[in-house]
Amino acid sequence: MEKLSGKQARFLRGLGHHLKPCVMLGKEGLTDSLVASVEEALEIHELIKIKIQEGCLLDRKDVAETLSQRMGAQVAQVLGRTILLYRRGIDPKIKLP
Structure with missing residues (x-):
C-alpha cells in the first residue's frame, strides 16, 4: 500500500x-480483541482515532x-496519545485529494 502524500495526510487530519x-x-497492550476492534472500526468508518490510555507502556x-x-x-497522524488510522474501504466514503 502506497504511503499517504502530505496533502492526503493533511486532508485526513482535518x-x-x-x-x-x-x-x-x-495496559493489556495489543491483544487479539483490540486488533479485531480496530479491524471492525476500519471496515465501518475508514478513518478512526485510537486513544492510548495512561496504563499502556x-x-x-x-x-x-x-x-x-x-x-x-x-x-x-500520531499526536500525543492519539493515533489517526486510515484504510480505504471496499466502497470508499472518503475521497482523497
Whole structure:
C-alpha cells in the first residue's frame, strides 16, 4: 500500500479532528480483541482515532506502526496519545485529494 502524500495526510487530519476515539488501548497492550476492534472500526468508518490510555507502556509510534502493518492501513497522524488510522474501504466514503 502506497504511503499517504502530505496533502492526503493533511486532508485526513482535518477530517479526523472532530472524531471521538472509537478504540482505547489500555495496559493489556495489543491483544487479539483490540486488533479485531480496530479491524471492525476500519471496515465501518475508514478513518478512526485510537486513544492510548495512561496504563499502556507501549511506545505510541510503535503501536501506530504495528497496527498500520497488521491492518493494511496508513497512519495519518500520531499526536500525543492519539493515533489517526486510515484504510480505504471496499466502497470508499472518503475521497482523497
